[in-house]
Amino acid sequence: MxxxxxxxxxxxxxxxxxxxxxxxxxxxxxxxxxxDLVTDSYYKKELAYQDEIDAEANAAANNAQLTIKKMEEGVKVFFPKEFNTDKITGKVSLYRPSNRHLDFNFPISLSKTHLLIPDNRLLDGRWDITIEWKYKGKTFLHKEKISY
Known part of the structure; x- marks a missing residue:
């Protein structure tokens, strides 16, 4: 053929x-x-992105920068000493890019000027930590990537 x-x-x-x-x-x-998308409510989060930008700018303008340090007992988040710890409220979100089942959130409850994230909750690897907190009606936001 x-x-x-x-x-x-x-x-x-x-x-x-x-x-x-x-x-x-x-x-x-x-x-x-x-x-799948990175987060379940991706589009809803995208609409609130301007609020995040405003909260980060608010933190920079009011000298409300947080310090995050790795310690033996876990990760410590140090809040500014000028702020009264009784009036700080908010939440901490830890996001694991490699496994969404390891993500967790918890409310901020301070007795001193620092917050401890225990070592047993954090596996080795990269974590994205987002701390959204309020003080006297103002909203602040801190985002950081840490490797544990």
Missing amino acids: KVNWGTGIVLAFIGFISFILYFVVRMGMDDRANH
């Missing part, structure tokens, strides 16, 4: 399209490939 050049081009296109479709279907069905 003799194949002319027109038939060869059509067969090449069909072969190429079949090859591409095979990989598209294979990757769509593969359980190892995770196609």
